[in-house]
Amino acid sequence: MRRFGVPTVLWKQLAGAGVAALSLAAIAAFVPSPAAAQDSTSNDTTAQVRIVARKLENGRIEFALQPAETDNTWGDRLLPKTRYFPPTAPTGRWLASSPLTIGTTKARIVARKLENDRIEFALQPAKTDNTWGDRLLPKTRYFPPTAPTGRWLVSSPLTLEPTPQPTPTRTPNQFTTITAIENHTCGLRTDKTITCWGNNDYGQTETPKGQFTTISIGRSRSCGLRTDKTIKCWGVNSNGQSKAQEGQFTAVTAGYGHSCGLRTNKTITCWGNNLWGQARAPQGQFTAIAVSQTYSCGLRINKTITCWGDNFNGKTEVPEGEFTAITVDLSHSCGLRTDKTITCWGRNDYGQAEAPQGQFTATTTGWLHSCGLRTDKTITCWGGDDSNKRTEAPEGQFTAITTGQAHSCGLRTDKTITCWGNNHSYQAEAPEGQFTAITAGDSHSCGLRTDKTITCWGNNRTGQAEAPGVQFTAIATGQNHLCGLRADKTIRCWGYNPLGWTNPPEGQFTAITAGYRHSCGLRTDKTITCWGDNDLGQAEAPKGQFTAVSAEAWDTCGLRTNKTITCWGRNTDSQTESPEGQFTAIGSNNCGLRTNKTITCWGDSLNSFFVEALGEALEGQFTAISAGTMHICGLRTNKTITCWGRNIYAYGQREAPEGQFTAISAEARYACGLRTDNTIICWGDTNLGIG
Structure with a gap:
């Protein structure tokens, strides 16, 4: 920070x-x-x-x-x-x-x-x-x-x-990522271009052309990871901090006066201010990096942490043990251990390095305080001088947390944002509405709304809180790519693109779906077009007219206008050998909802992935189904939800809540349901900020 x-x-x-x-x-x-x-x-x-x-x-x-x-x-x-x-x-x-x-x-x-x-x-x-x-x-x-x-x-x-109201054909202006710092903010758009706003004294908001997959901002500058895995930085360059190194990288992070990149061979290269040795990265392989003003830290492949640079207050003296995540601030750091406990080190005059006991899924550091998201989805903060109540986290359940200089914000399970702490610039007065992500600068905050537009609030002295905005009608996620259906029925994809995963065809569509490395769209003429990886035939859609399409990892199924199902792609587990009969809906993991409202699944993978509680779950009548990686959920005719399959990693994605619902959506390791009172509840994996 x-x-x-x-x-x-x-x-x-x-x-x-x-x-x-x-x-x-x-x-x-x-x-x-x-x-x-x-x-x-x-x-x-x-x-x-x-x-x-x-x-x-x-x-x-x-x-x-x-x-x-x-x-x-x-x-x-x-x-x-x-x-x-x-x-x-x-x-x-x-x-x-x-x-x-x-x-x-x-x-x-x-x-x-x-x-x-x-x-x-x-x-x-x-x-x-x-x-x-x-x-x-x-x-x-x-x-x-x-x-x-x-x-x-x-x-x-x-x-x-x-x-004036926007016309239906207007090009949306959406974002997938936002990040904020002291006086400027940047967002990564759905077309993989970057837009920055706020203070531009050093050209830090004059973004370069091209497509990017990641963005990181430091003081008065920014760095982006291009789709070809090279790094481009812009803004202040007094110490060479904006002159990125050559080569291919998988991650980049920008500090105050230096930057570090994680190469494709998992080694770290740093550049810029090296007065305290903060740009002299150690040898070895790493999976993550974090940089501050005068020191840097990396998470090694053996899950230990190594820090280098200025050691005032002991901020580079990392405790022993294995970690899964790390966060750094000016003078103290915190790491999330493999047993889900938090350990902090460095400056501790306000108790900011004295992490509480218990299990957590995330941790973040502010100037003089730290916060953690517990496994029960509550937030605990510690440290601070208590002058602005920065450690008095609100009650309730959250899925994500971020800290600014002296304030913090949390994303609640109902997708609303609550902030607390220093509020001299109204950075703690979050707007109403639903959000999917949050980020905090020193004295302003930004949220990514459910419609994928950005709203910022707080200090706007240099325009850092004036975000651009827009819309999609549907979105589908693959392994490392996403596709969105625009209001004008065209498709925009972004993310990793080695085999054309994010190169959708032209034309108008009514639905989209994404597998691991391929995507498919249902055109307005009811034909299916697929693109991306096709090594197993998963992108070779058959001719004919369809009403629905669903992509699995390496295979795809379509529901024809005559209500029969046709599948194509990998068939190692008989997953493309769809059953006879008529259906009204299809879901991933090779399951279909028949016209008599019963569910039928096919493929030998059924025995290994969904053997738990399968027989009991399939009894009865349903109106909708949706599938994650190793679990499926169905909405029964009595408006209750039943899930079956595996609670992989014990996330609880199969443990549907009680009550009545009108819609269900399952993803990789979680699921969400829309209740009859129009509230949303999710269950399963919370480590990604989605439970």
């Missing part, structure tokens, strides 16, 4: 062109301006609003929007979540509130301090592409420094047009 203090900023900052400044009266309204500004004409599809603001006792300016009612009066004030203009705001720079929705219009209030200490206000509507349009300037729009404390002043009215 990166640890440097940042000034308190309560507003989002927005770079913009200058606007003519005019005067303002200090009684009960903003003073009119002779400059060109929007008038108050409107029609049936528009909304009239005005900006209202008042001075607080601490010198901050609170502002809101006030919509017009149909009887020509003004309605209740609408308060943005981020709505205070600080007295220490820089002169001339536009700052922005969090957005508000008025009818069908989304807009935000923007303001800036002028040289005469007046505050100029404007309104900025949202555009179709999730960016912000031109500022709308009310004729009366200046807040005077001599305004009385506590009294609301108002601008002249503005007319807002409805926010």
Whole structure:
């Protein structure tokens, strides 16, 4: 993690062109301006609003929007979540509130301090592409420094047009990974390109062209792992930290002044600042690397950890034993042992290296504190000076955790985010909605929503919390690749691509499915097209029309329009010898739902993978089935779920919860069900942040 203090900023900052400044009266309204500004004409599809603001006792300016009612009066004030203009705001720079929705219009209030200490206000509507349009300037729009404390002043009215809705053919703008640091943020898009935003003093947000599989950001710079396994870095290069080494790599991580890469032969190469020896990697083979400011650590193939570089506070003196993961901060580190306990070492003046007892599935380190995700899905934090309650983790169950400088965020099992700790920039005030991943910078945080768009919050002094955004209608995961079905029915794939796994064909599709190294799509004309690895014929789809397709590791099955099943690909276990009869659905692992609502599975692999509780599970009637790697779940006609197969690694993926459900989805080592009350519950493997 990166640890440097940042000034308190309560507003989002927005770079913009200058606007003519005019005067303002200090009684009960903003003073009119002779400059060109929007008038108050409107029609049936528009909304009239005005900006209202008042001075607080601490010198901050609170502002809101006030919509017009149909009887020509003004309605209740609408308060943005981020709505205070600080007295220490820089002169001339536009700052922005969090957005508000008025009818069908989304807009935000923007303001800036002028040289005469007046505050100029404007309104900025949202555009179709999730960016912000031109500022709308009310004729009366200046807040005077001599305004009385506590009294609301108002601008002249503005007319807002409805926010344009995106067309169905719009190209989505989605991400698969996000990572944040002190003053900039980067995201890896679904097309494998990188987009960065925030501070750009050293060109750290000027991303190179090309496709990438991984991204890591350090202070004022970024590094990406290209699809050809070479590394590209950009940004500050004062110590050669952005001059990546040649060769092929499987991982890269960027620290403050140096970077390290894990080569395909499992050795580590580092470059950049080596004042403390932090870029002088030891010999041997490793599976993971982590770097801080003055030292680095690697997880060896024998599961021991080796650290090198600055040893102040003993931060490179790693305890003995075997580990599965490691996390580092400025002056202390923590490792997750093979027995799921946590051991920390290094600086410990606030107890940040005194890990509690118990079993954990993940650990993360902040500046003066650490946190761990327990096997029961609760979070425990330790250390810190307790000035901002950074170690007071909330109750409840979580699937992932991340730490910033003095705050932390957790992803709950219901896919909502909760943050706690330092909140001077609102970095601990997570937005509403559902998410699948989170990351925390020093004083801002970002989440990847279930629609694969990114939302950021907190310190936005350099625009690091202004994320771009978009959508998919379906997604399928292979071994090391993913494919998504866009709203315009085209397919976009990303991930590892040695044999064309992520090169989908052109055209429109209604469904997608992915095996280990191949993918298939059901076209709008009901034919199937597959691509990727075809060494066993798994990508050679037969002719004819189909209503569904399901890809297994090395074989594929399709449900024809006459309700019969045809399979192709590897047949070592008779998995392509589908049974006769009519079916209404197919699932992976060679199982089908018959028209009489019973389930039939085929293939000799059935005896080894699904022998446990198989006979009992297949009795009765079902309305849906879904399969993971070694388990299958079915939704019965009474809306209960039954799973069978193997609880591989004792994750509990076969142990479906009680209650009634309307949908079921099983993946590799877990499953999730949608209850009749529209809540989601998952069970099985929690080590991937999905249980």
